[in-house]
Amino acid sequence: MPTDEQVYAYSTVMMGSPILLKLFEHNQALAAAVFGLIKRQEDRLTVNRQQSEVMSINHAAGLHPVAVSPPVFNLIQCAKAVSVAPGSCFNFAIGPLVKRWKIGFQGNSVPPVDELHSLLPLTDPQQVVLDEQQHTVWLKKAGMEIDLGAIAKGYIADLVRDALRREGIERALINLGGNVQTLGMPESEGEPGWAIGLKQPFAEADALIGVIHVCGKSVVTSGIYERYFWLDGRCYHHILDAKTGYPLDNELLSVTIISDNSIDGDIYTTLLYGMGVEKGLAYLAALPQIEAIFVTRDRQVICSSQHQFRFTLINHEYRIG
Template identity: 75%
Template sequence: MLPDDRVYAYSAVLMGSPILLKLFAHNESLASRVFRLIKQQENILTVNRPHSDIMAINLAAGSHAVAVSQPVFTLIQRAKAVSLLPDSAFNFTIGPLVKRWKIGFSGNSVPPASDLQALLSLTDPRQVILDEQAQSVFLQQAGMEIDLGAIAKGYIADVVRDFLRQEGVEQALINLGGNVQTLGASHTNQENATPSGWAIGLKTPFAAADALIGVIHVVNKSVVTSGVYERYFQHQGRCYHHILDPRTGYPLDNELHSVTVICDDSIDGDIYTTLLYGMGVEQGLAHLANVPQIEAIFVTRDRQVICSSQRQFAFELLDDRYRLK
């Protein structure tokens, strides 16, 4: 390693987001292979292109089962299991509702209640039939659509982490736009030779892109944030954001502005940001008391920052308008 711990940054735009890779050695070839790997995964999992595995499943809804690769089948299995949890805010069959609202994709009006009610009947994860032997997926009703958008980035971030480890990389950071996965530490403290954590910014909701509530310090962890300020529109004084409640068809409405999850695997971060959003602060904290491998930071509308614990990270508050609890 260089004595000044120089970091080399590589960037690309993939999955509709700016992607950032940080390495401690100048290696454009490795960066290119990482971006190519992300592109390959995106092409398999996206619902925004006509020839992905997911689109093949959706286009065959109500007609026939579609065989998919083992990784895609395993990911769909995981998404279905989480969708079937009691009162789960995670639902991978929410595609028809997402498409109707179009929040973040030129949508700026509230659909009629009758439209949403009709589409709710197409969002039952129990109607996704999985055949493990054939590795096939069948959507029982025509018009059903699965959407892995709430889990794909985390999965891909973990695929990149594992690829970098296979390449012998011990220290790196990959940011897929809201999903950050880290390897090792960012550098070594020269005074005591101890590793120093990566510094991940926690964004201030509805503020400039570089405005931060604070900084999360982690080593070898994933940091995933989901917030109502990411994609939204205003209508008659109310904010309609992209985090939909699969139980009602409308955006989730509670005390939260954002949820950040710190854990080992980014796919778990993806899952838990959605689950915890649906639970809210009180229920979320009670749930996490029994899940020690998952930690979270809740940011509320009244500017509280609530950490479930700080066993796997350290949080540094920068904005004195917020209160750390």
């Protein structure tokens, strides 16, 4: 933590999450500008209201292409590329399943199997047609819905970082409810860098497994404890498998990605959760710019490497794997 310098924290709630901005100067106008930027992006990308650029695409499913702004088109293009990659469990066309389960939105029951199976053909990302010349998006089948929720926070966090840099800000932190993006580092005693807590799954909000120390990096965690319900002794969480219609089920409780860009954190937390630990570690061996921390059901904490961060275990109910 900083020793002799003041940190100014600004907070609000958007995108269904608490938003926190930390600066080393008192600058209410800059904080307001940052929150305004986030709000404008949320208004473009949300699927939790009837009107947005993304919802205009969904409303026209099966009918006609819809023109969107270049930034939204580019983000959709990125989401499709990740969704159609071989073996990917990232799927931006998963909207119909998300909407039916309603996990995190008062959903607390398992949909009938035939109903889920009837929705699976509507989650094929190949049925999303993009026109680069016209910046149009067309969902070929009626009932299809794209959902950028798995990528939007990372995209916005990077926009905030870039906006702060343009304002000459060299050190700051933005936390978009789980997507943490940092600039520079605070002066500190002991371990250098920003200290980002790694949450303990299914525990009190402030209960931590350990602390991740980073400088100028993004830290993104996705876990099954974020949105879920229990039924008959089983946990049904929000990370859905578009191949089966049900929540993905493996040995993982959470995946944390440390990277330069927060959008990569969003993408790779989902990809690696779907792979599991063994395949995930093998996959990361070819991606030195992406590092991960896996937390397993048997309370292991497994780091792919620690070249871009340092991890300190503080909860001894867990062990380094």
